[in-house]
Amino acid sequence: MLIPHPLLGPRDAQEFTYLGDARLIDRPDPSAPDAEAAFCDYVFLRDNPAGVHRELWFHEQGDRSWLVVTRDTVTHEVLGAELARNVALSRTRCGK
Amino acid sequence: MSELIPITALGAALPRLASFGALEIRENVGLALASLALRRGTIGPRPFGLTLPGPGRWIAGQGVAALWTGPDQWMIEYEGRADLGFAAELKQFAAGCSVTEQTDGWVAFEIVLRAGSRPLEALLSKLINIDLADFGPGRARRTGIEHMSCFVIRRSEAHVAVLGARSSAASLWHALETAAKRLERK
16 A cells, blocks of 8 residues: 655555544543533544545654545545645644 | 773674675774754754755765754764764754754765676665655665664665664674675575
């Protein structure tokens, strides 16, 4: 499986390690009144879709950046990859 | 006071050198290394007059060179200064940046081809999972060689350097030696 690294081009998936659902970027606000319930969902509840999934991959044997990879879990087709840093920064800018 | 005698990453008094047909592999004990990372808001420095390269690239000046290691991060090499506290020297060119001495964390193997060009490409295609069509002079990649994370630098058409963790220097040498020997037999 090749992962299209946004900076380095296509790289073998062997160079990467997998973390999981990209929604881990959206950490709940610990000072919110419903923080306990929100963290319970954040830590324990994941969707497990058969189809398109956004997930976090770490380029461990490479430039050591985190990527958000969009992958079809049924066909293993990789539909795109972006730097997790840019994803997180664009969310901060949107005020989320 | 006891007399301390420095040894190389491979545990010997002198750097190892071996030839396999037209290929020569040399342990480079003189190479000084330091990492350079920008902090938020710092402007790109020009250490020793070098223009820091973009993703996947390596650039060389007079004895000094830089390779891209990650977003806003580089490794700076200086030939022959391994025992001179290179990071402090680099820091003078990089105000506000994070500079870390790396020299003794790594082992450097220089692979030089004395004739032709095919054996070097053949060796690389055995060792690394990188598209060689896009790995001409001036390119550098971090990748895995037999599960060891290494930097591979194409210094010129006939010269490749491999930087690996010093603690696994012997395993890395074994990997390079085995691949080179198999090519020699062909």
